Amino acid sequence: xxxxxxxxxxxxxxxxxxxxxxxxxxxxxxxxxxxxxxxxxxxxxxxxxxxxxxxxxxxxxxxxxxxxxxxxxxxxxxxxxxxxxxxxxxxxxxxxxxxxxxxxxxxxxxxxxxxxxxxxxxxxxxxxxxxxxxxxxxxxxxxxxxxxxxxxxxxxxxxxxxxxxxxxxxxxxxxxxxxxxxxxxxxxxxxxxxxxxxxxxxxxxxxxxxxxxxxxxxxxxxxxxxxxxxxxxxxxxxxxxxxxxxxxxxxxxxxxxxxxxxxxxxxxxxxxxxxxxxxxxxxxxxxxxxxxxxxxxxxxxxxxxxxxxxxxxxxxxxxxxxxxxxxxxxxxxxxxxxxxxxxxxxxxxxxxxxxxxxxxxxxxxxxxxxxxxxxxxxxxxxxxxxxxxxxxxxxxxxxxxxxxxxxxxxxxxxxxxxxxxxxxxxxxxxxxxxxxxxxxxxxxxxxxxxxxxxxx
Ligand code: V47
Numbered sequence: 001x002x003x004x005x006x007x008x009x010x011x012x013x014x015x016x017x018x019x020x021x022x023x024x025x026x027x028x029x030x031x032x033x034x035x036x037x038x039x040x041x042x043x044x045x046x047x048x049x050x051x052x053x054x055x056x057x058x059x060x061x062x063x064x065x066x067x068x069x070x071x072x073x074x075x076x077x078x079x080x081x082x083x084x085x086x087x088x089x090x091x092x093x094x095x096x097x098x099x100x101x102x103x104x105x106x107x108x109x110x111x112x113x114x115x116x117x118x119x120x121x122x123x124x125x126x127x128x129x130x131x132x133x134x135x136x137x138x139x140x141x142x143x144x145x146x147x148x149x150x151x152x153x154x155x156x157x158x159x160x161x162x163x164x165x166x167x168x169x170x171x172x173x174x175x176x177x178x179x180x181x182x183x184x185x186x187x188x189x190x191x192x193x194x195x196x197x198x199x200x201x202x203x204x205x206x207x208x209x210x211x212x213x214x215x216x217x218x219x220x221x222x223x224x225x226x227x228x229x230x231x232x233x234x235x236x237x238x239x240x241x242x243x244x245x246x247x248x249x250x251x252x253x254x255x256x257x258x259x260x261x262x263x264x265x266x267x268x269x270x271x272x273x274x275x276x277x278x279x280x281x282x283x284x285x286x287x288x289x290x291x292x293x294x295x296x297x298x299x300x301x302x303x304x305x306x307x308x309x310x311x312x313x314x315x316x317x318x319x320x321x322x323x324x325x326x327x328x329x330x331x332x333x334x335x336x337x338x339x340x341x342x343x344x345x346x347x348x349x350x351x352x353x354x355x356x357x358x359x360x361x362x363x364x365x366x367x368x369x370x371x372x373x374x375x376x377x378x379x380x381x382x383x384x385x386x387x388x389x390x391x392x393x394x395x396x397x398x399x400x401x402x403x404x405x406x407x408x409x410x411x412x413x414x415x416x417x418x419x420x421x422x423x424x425x426x427x428x429x430x431x432x433x434x435x436x437x438x439x440x441x442x443x444x445x446x447x448x449x450x451x452x453x454x455x456x
């Protein structure tokens with residue numbers, strides 16, 4: 001594929017970014033206020049329908065056909081960003097009509113102590129560092145009671161790769177939450193944490209890594225794990241991996257964890273962290289790898305492949321997978337595009353993605369990931385205002401009421417954010433959709449205050 005370049009802007013650092021690679025500017029070079037050679041994407045406002053290159057893609061979408069990587073490049077290169085959003089919106093309407101989902105959830109970060117120090121991450125601390133913490137099982141019990149009393153349907157749990165906590169800590173955590181709040185769905189542990197737990201439990205063997213992964217997932221499932229979040233995927237490219245998050249698992253291992261989860265009947269999510277040192281090609285390759293993994297998951301559930309060997313869910317009347325199929329296997333539920341936040345990370349000199357780039361990337365994700373049932377806008381990393389725009393660019397889901405999110409926050413360090421159901425419903429209604437509360441597995445919820453049940 002031809003290489004598109006990521007734009008070059010510098011915040012006081014003599015660093016130039018091109019084709020997604022960090023390069024030091026020559027020593028002694030003056031630091032301009034703004035260096036800007038090629039913008040990442042064309043930004044002129046086009047006339048409606050002005051770009052004929054989108055017509056070919058539109059025809060494929062109308063026929064329910066899979067888009068190629070080449071098509072993906074066109075979607076990124078066209079100046080008609082609104083045209084891209086309109087195509088994604090059309091697909092999303094076909095799949096979900098006027099429904100937009102939201103959920104009532106709580107986030108729990110059990111510890112920020114991490115054996116790794118990824119350059120893009122501002123969350124990690126070493127033991128003894130200012131701000132380092134680890135919660136006791138009693139603290140976690142108290143959080144579960146708070147979540148239950150507030151009517152949450154989900155507890156989303158992630159943490160650093162804690163070097164000392166034993167494996168029992170994790171199973172005890174799940175059991176304690178389940179005892180305090182039996183109806184609370186526990187979505188917990190990113191793929192890299194699962195591999196870390198396999199090592200802690202001395203089950204990880206590189207000769208057969210899936211055996212250790214399976215062992216951990218089976219034990220966690222038995223202790224109350226309901227599904228896996230989509231974090232830690234970052235961007236599936238070895239160069240980006242080595243420059244920005246060396247030490248984390250690579251794409252093949254991340255995909256192994258999700259495949260084994262699916263084989264065990266656990267649903268999972270997926271993310272893409274964009275707007276740092278990756279290129280547009282990298283983003284598309286990432287989406288393609290997720291799409292291939294989902295093809296396999298859906299075939300396990302009995303879906304048949306198209307003539308081109310894939311399974312698409314975006315055609316008129318296509319049946320989406322449901323948790324009723326979990327006895328045959330799990331599947332990816334949603335893609336969550338995450339914009340990179342530079343502040344506080346070792347990549348602080350990068351600008352991070354712009355609003356238009358956020359819109360476009362979400363729309364491209366909807367169009368490329370034709371076998372993902374849902375596209376989620378995580379408002380806490382996007383702002384609620386941006387998430388509302390996402391609803392017109394392919395997103396059918398806003399996560400969530402989110403209390404205590406400690407990894408990355410739009411408002412900057414020190415502000416833990418939360419929104420309420422009324423605000424979520426308002427932004428959804430204002431965008432012309434019907435808000436529908438869901439549980440973690442996208443089943444409809446009926447609610448009376450803090451009391452809730454699954455709709456029949
Ligand atoms: O894995 C870390 C990302 C992720 C930064 O599955 C950063 O429903 C931006 O995965 N700028 C965690 N992002 C969040 C996550 C998630 C969120 C909401 C819902 C779900 C779900 C999953 O946050 C990490 C990493 O990719 N991250 N640092 C940063 N500076």
